[in-house]
């Protein structure tokens with residue numbers, strides 16, 4: 184594991200690239216770290232790791248990706264999004280799936296009325312992380328229309344920001360990033376805010 188010269192900004196940028204569809208091999212070259220480190224960092228920051236070979240092969244710029252996800256969650260069909268962004272429907276499906284969006288079964292519409300949203304306020308702390316604002320993708324929608332709300336938190340130790348599910352924060356499942364958590368366990372150092 185060679186991660187000594189990665190700044191939190193670099194790590195964040197790498198994770199953004201991964202979420203946008205870049206594969207671990209590509210990121211390994213781009214950031215000069217081994218593939219295992221890429222995956223370890225992605226995982227440590229609460230991002231779902233795609234199965235090997237699961238890269239979409241399509242680089243979608245982050246802004247486009249955000250818009251596609253928002254469109255889909257607002258009830259647009261895969262076909263309509265495919266037309267709008269001039270991609271194949273199967274590509275849209277792959278890109279959305281790779282980014283943690285659950286695809287609705289056919290004919291199912293997302294409009295079910297949002298559940299009351301109660302985000303923890305900015306500044307709220309959860310054993311190792313502080314809420315710093317809204318997540319890039321504010322919520323994901325499951326097959327039955329249920330929403331998982333997300334917020335952006337900052338690790339007290341390495342100051343890396345990541346987006347996590349509010350429910351995971353509330354039940355204590357998501358605290359400081361995993362890398363820092365295991366580091367603090369190993370060294371016996373307790374990180375203070």
Ligand SMILES: [Zn+2]
Pocket residue numbers: 338339340341342343359360361362363364
């Ligand atoms: Zn950390």
